[in-house]
Amino acid sequence: MDKLVSLCKRRGFIFQSSEIYGGTGSVWDYGPLGVELKKNLKDSWWRAMVRMRDDIEGIDAAILMHPRVWEASGHVAGFVDPLVDCKACKGRFRADKLEDARCPQKPSKHPGEHTTCQLTEARQFNLMFKTYMGPLEETASVVYLRPETAQGIFVNFLNVQQSTRQKVPFGIAQIGKAFRNEITPGNFTFRTREFEQMEMQFFVEPGTDEGHFEYWKAERMRWHHSLGLSPDRLRYKAHEQLAHYARAAFDIEFDFGGTLGFQEIEGIHNRTDFDLSRHQEYSGKKLEYFDQPANKRYVPFVIETSVGADRVTLAALVNAYREEEVPGESEGRVVLGLHPSLAPIKAAVFALTKKEGMPEMAHRIAGELRNHFPVDYDETGSIGKRYRRQDEVGTPFCITVDSESVTDGTVTVRDRDTLAQDRISADAIRGYLTERLPG
Numbered sequence: 001m002d003k004l005v006s007l008c009k010r011r012g013f014i015f016q017s018s019e020i021y022g023g024t025g026s027v028w029d030y031g032p033l034g035v036e037l038k039k040n041l042k043d044s045w046w047r048a049m050v051r052m053r054d055d056i057e058g059i060d061a062a063i064l065m066h067p068r069v070w071e072a073s074g075h076v077a078g079f080v081d082p083l084v085d086c087k088a089c090k091g092r093f094r095a096d097k098l099e100d101a102r103c104p105q106k107p108s109k110h111p112g113e114h115t116t117c118q119l120t121e122a123r124q125f126n127l128m129f130k131t132y133m134g135p136l137e138e139t140a141s142v143v144y145l146r147p148e149t150a151q152g153i154f155v156n157f158l159n160v161q162q163s164t165r166q167k168v169p170f171g172i173a174q175i176g177k178a179f180r181n182e183i184t185p186g187n188f189t190f191r192t193r194e195f196e197q198m199e200m201q202f203f204v205e206p207g208t209d210e211g212h213f214e215y216w217k218a219e220r221m222r223w224h225h226s227l228g229l230s231p232d233r234l235r236y237k238a239h240e241q242l243a244h245y246a247r248a249a250f251d252i253e254f255d256f257g258g259t260l261g262f263q264e265i266e267g268i269h270n271r272t273d274f275d276l277s278r279h280q281e282y283s284g285k286k287l288e289y290f291d292q293p294a295n296k297r298y299v300p301f302v303i304e305t306s307v308g309a310d311r312v313t314l315a316a317l318v319n320a321y322r323e324e325e326v327p328g329e330s331e332g333r334v335v336l337g338l339h340p341s342l343a344p345i346k347a348a349v350f351a352l353t354k355k356e357g358m359p360e361m362a363h364r365i366a367g368e369l370r371n372h373f374p375v376d377y378d379e380t381g382s383i384g385k386r387y388r389r390q391d392e393v394g395t396p397f398c399i400t401v402d403s404e405s406v407t408d409g410t411v412t413v414r415d416r417d418t419l420a421q422d423r424i425s426a427d428a429i430r431g432y433l434t435e436r437l438p439g
């Protein structure tokens with residue numbers, strides 16, 4: 001993880017937020033390559049969940065919602081973690097996760113294990129960020145930064161159903177920011193206070209929910225495989241304790257290695273009719289579905305798939321990072337073996353030297369390819385160094401223009417993973433890349 005964090009900063013994937021002021025705790029900024037990587041990942045999810053299906057609609061709900069939403073959802077009363085303070089070291093820890101925490105005093109021990117530790121009684125700490133709407137900081141104007149995107153979907157259930165004339169079963173999907181004032185965030189972008197979720201709520205007739213749950217469990221695992229995450233690093237984990245509203249819940253876990261090991265990246269939950277019923281009760285508005293052919297009304301059950309865009313981006317980076325020997329070379333290389341659909345740069349174009357019309361031809365090729373793919377142009381340093389620079393950011397193909405290119409119009413295309421080089425006509429590059437770059 002340390003090597004990955006350093007690569008992410010050095011190459012412009014991820015920076016600490018407000019770094020010049022010493023950083024903000026567990027908040028991260030995506031740099032030029034990071035924003036492309038995360039966007040590719042979100043696009044892949046949107047394509048799989050919205051564009052390729054006629055039974056799911058997309059929305060983009062506001063972050064700030066009516067405060068009653070969070071009373072109805074149970075977050076005001078129940079979105080809490082037990083918190084203990086240490087009067088000696090001033091540390092704050094989750095009372096139910098002391099075995100995972102480290103006391104800052106030396107030698108390294110769990111909080112409470114040093115004779116000097118003075119842990120307070122646990123108190124319930126609500127994880128929602130609170131702020132005020134309008135100029136008056138008073139109780140009546142309290143609003144929350146949403147801790148999950150799901151509620152924006154529930155409150156729009158009927159708006160979407162009626163405007164699209166969808167019939168149950170159907171789903172609503174969205175991608176958006178969520179905020180949680182986590183007591184113990186950390187492990188780079190794994191647990192942060194501001195993050196992005198990609199959530200889908202699938203509304204089904206009560207009694208059919210178990211079949212839909214199994215379908216989504218399998219479907220979501222398939223998506224993680226499609227991103228190139230290694231199948232032996234992925235597994236399901238059933239929740240040992242179900243939330244009061246849930247009938248079934250599974251996590252998809254990814255093996256981050258090191259001390260993190262297998263950790264949740266996505267949750268698949270059968271939320272029953274809890275959320276719609278609660279919003280019905282708190283808003284006083286009916287949220288029933290009318291099944292015309294059967295002439296019956298009911299509050300649908302919801303199968304939810306909820307995945308963190310930042311967490312899967314981190315999983316993709318961990319999965320892709322490798323250090324390896326290069327045959328015939330003394331120096332090894334660092335490679336991000338990202339799935340081509342996720343790679344921030346799809347192809348890099350090099351002029352072998354800055355002479356004989358090579359830069360002009362390479363610029364022409366890069367300019368033409370840019371209409372179709374994110375492309376980088378590089379003419380500095382040895383060709384070996386340029387390959388290494390692209391390998392460590394995961395660029396699947398490098399195209400080199402040499403003196404032969406200028407006379408016969410051919411170029412070499414080098415594959416990041418196999419290191420194989422093909423000599424092809426410059427006119428054929430676009431077709432060559434299109435065939436090999438999915439999405």
Ligand code: GAP
Pocket residue numbers: 147148149150180182189190191192193194195197199264265266267304306307308309310311312
């Ligand atoms: N609507 C259900 C829900 O929010 P969750 O298990 O609390 O469920 C779903 O969150 C996903 O959101 C997690 O699997 C994880 O990928 C991501 N997530 C949750 N808290 C996070 C945090 N503090 N930092 C980064 N990602 C987080």
